[in-house]
Amino acid sequence: xxxxxxxxxxxxxxxxxxxxxxxxxxxxxxxxxxxxxxxxxxxxxxxxxxxxxxxxxxxxxxxxxxxxxxxxxxxxxxxxxxxxxxxxxxxxxxxxxxxxxxxxxxxxxxxxxxxxxxxxxxxxxxxxxxxxxxxxxxxxxxxxxxxxxxxxxxxxxxxxxxxxxxxxxxxxxxxxxxxxxxxxxxxxxxxxxxxxxxxxxxxxxxxxxxxxxxxxxxxxxxxxxxxxxxxxxxxxxxxxxxxxxxxxxxxxxxxxxxxxxxxxxxxxxxxxxxxxxxxxxxxxxxxxxxxxxxxxxxxxxxxxxxxxxxxxxxxxxxxxxxxxxxxxxxxxxxxxxxxxxxxxxxxxxxxxxx
Amino acid sequence: xxxxxxxxxxxxxxxxxxxxxxxxxxxxxxxxxxxxxxxxxxxxxxxxxxxxxxxxxxxxxxxxxxxxxxxxxxxxxxxxxxxxxxxxxxxxxxxxxxxxxxxxxxxxxxxxxxxxxxxxxxxxxxxxxxxxxxxxxxxxxxxxxxxxxxxxxxxxxxxxxxxxxxxxxxxxxxxxxxxxxxxxxxxxxxxxxxxxxxxxxxxxxxxxxxxxxxxxxxxxxxxxxxxxxxxxxxxxxxxxxxxxxxxxxxxxxxxxxxxxxxxxxxxxxxxxxxxxxxxxxxxxxxxxxxxxx
Numbered sequence: 001x002x003x004x005x006x007x008x009x010x011x012x013x014x015x016x017x018x019x020x021x022x023x024x025x026x027x028x029x030x031x032x033x034x035x036x037x038x039x040x041x042x043x044x045x046x047x048x049x050x051x052x053x054x055x056x057x058x059x060x061x062x063x064x065x066x067x068x069x070x071x072x073x074x075x076x077x078x079x080x081x082x083x084x085x086x087x088x089x090x091x092x093x094x095x096x097x098x099x100x101x102x103x104x105x106x107x108x109x110x111x112x113x114x115x116x117x118x119x120x121x122x123x124x125x126x127x128x129x130x131x132x133x134x135x136x137x138x139x140x141x142x143x144x145x146x147x148x149x150x151x152x153x154x155x156x157x158x159x160x161x162x163x164x165x166x167x168x169x170x171x172x173x174x175x176x177x178x179x180x181x182x183x184x185x186x187x188x189x190x191x192x193x194x195x196x197x198x199x200x201x202x203x204x205x206x207x208x209x210x211x212x213x214x215x216x217x218x219x220x221x222x223x224x225x226x227x228x229x230x231x232x233x234x235x236x237x238x239x240x241x242x243x244x245x246x247x248x249x250x251x252x253x254x255x256x257x258x259x260x261x262x263x264x265x266x267x268x269x270x271x272x273x274x275x276x277x278x279x280x281x282x283x284x285x286x287x288x289x290x291x292x293x294x295x296x297x298x299x300x301x302x303x304x305x306x307x308x309x310x311x312x313x314x315x316x317x318x319x320x321x322x323x324x325x326x327x328x329x330x331x332x333x334x335x336x337x338x339x340x341x342x343x344x345x346x347x348x349x350x351x352x353x354x
Numbered sequence: 355x356x357x358x359x360x361x362x363x364x365x366x367x368x369x370x371x372x373x374x375x376x377x378x379x380x381x382x383x384x385x386x387x388x389x390x391x392x393x394x395x396x397x398x399x400x401x402x403x404x405x406x407x408x409x410x411x412x413x414x415x416x417x418x419x420x421x422x423x424x425x426x427x428x429x430x431x432x433x434x435x436x437x438x439x440x441x442x443x444x445x446x447x448x449x450x451x452x453x454x455x456x457x458x459x460x461x462x463x464x465x466x467x468x469x470x471x472x473x474x475x476x477x478x479x480x481x482x483x484x485x486x487x488x489x490x491x492x493x494x495x496x497x498x499x500x501x502x503x504x505x506x507x508x509x510x511x512x513x514x515x516x517x518x519x520x521x522x523x524x525x526x527x528x529x530x531x532x533x534x535x536x537x538x539x540x541x542x543x544x545x546x547x548x549x550x551x552x553x554x555x556x557x558x559x560x561x562x563x564x565x566x567x568x569x570x571x572x573x574x575x576x577x578x579x580x581x582x583x584x585x586x587x588x589x590x591x592x593x594x595x596x597x598x599x600x601x602x603x604x605x606x607x608x609x610x611x612x613x614x615x616x617x618x619x620x621x622x623x624x625x626x627x628x629x630x631x632x633x634x635x636x637x638x639x640x641x642x643x644x645x646x647x
Contacts, residue, residue: 052543073549085540089562099548150548
């Protein structure tokens, strides 16, 4: 158990910058999920923490000790890989015992620890099998077991669930969360899946083009996204964005088509006339008499709710998630956009305005 | 994955197989059959009188101390060539597997020796080790080492081993490199995170995963050293000095072509044939079982 702190971590491959200075402080026992689209640098960040890549600048400290220049072996970490990376020629027991054996642990102690971990992960009966004789889910457990037996300072997860089928993924997700809480090991979990990110993390790091766009708790990322990228990335269906111009006093903005939208709280950080982007989540849009008319062009019934896509009079595309069945394609539905549900972002930079 | 193709005419499949079968029959079964038949005959040097002698040729062969010596020479030679060429190839492949500058060029150059004919390879080594015209040979003599592989048994053996192993390194290198590159990166990274240093990682993870390749190469190299090194030995030492580099294949050639004792030569060919069949069986049996770890 330990803290992890990154300061100014940069990475360049040749002349291509991949990470532009990442700062992050992880508390003891905390589970941090690094989430972002592919190519955002999240895996590179994890590999730098593991010591599999060297940072071009900046430092990595584990438990206060600077490990920036150390080999992976000297960092006392364990990692679960996307494709499990089990040793194909060793049995499950040998796979789990490998790291302990290298550390010179005595065989009875190794056996005790492996048995303990195997019991916890319910892979006890598989200890004598080779990886090729296991299913995807079982391999995943063995990979977890190999990390757990080491009792490392830090767990690193590199998209460990992406090779599993949907049902197993949900199950393993819950198990990883439970296991991490129980062992209290500081963890860094990389994923591109926002549901995984929301459910697993104590805090999220939303990465965008080599930068940490926002570091916050899942609910804060959802409720107060730092910019339009984060706002659009977290939440499904994605947040609606409407271009508008801020009015005098910052209490309202005018959409292109004319309607004025009032805010629950005035925006003070920008002058009148500033181009802004208004964000509203599809689930916050309500059907209401006399609201903005939405010309529906697609209806997706999901059973308990309905997702409708359409265009507003000004030509803006809008998606709404309604708890009622909606009328068909081609119809027009009046919708209310509640003022308290709006997020206001600066038009040019995309940054949140308060 | 076995798929059966049904031919409408019964004759077509046989017709398609015919060229392959004809080649095998003319160039393998016929000479092999003749060798087996000759092994039971004794013929005078001019081929005038031929006599059936049963297993007498074989009995004579294994009673001949020189033949037994040739077996030991072959075993020593083959083991040395195999160990040397495989270990050098593995080292080179492990080095080439890293991210190094101009890796492509390096790999291409390493593959070249395989394209060189055995006799030319031998001449190349001759130019290196010849006591009076060879670069290294003259150097050694100048340094006071009494170097003449044409007179010294051990030196002769050393030179044929070096030349034969050198020729085979490229082949082994290609297979080892392919084997190394087939090992998933993540597995090696997992071992690194588990705390294994490069040397330990090599012996506990890389080498076991290479073992099917290594075993395949072991058999191929033994077969090579047994049978395909005739050209090198003939060009460098002609089996000498004395009988120091006379391997089984060279002895079979000497008896048949030089001493014109066809029966003895044929008997030796049969012994060699049995050996190569044995090696092939071992290889297939073992590889079938071990190809998946």
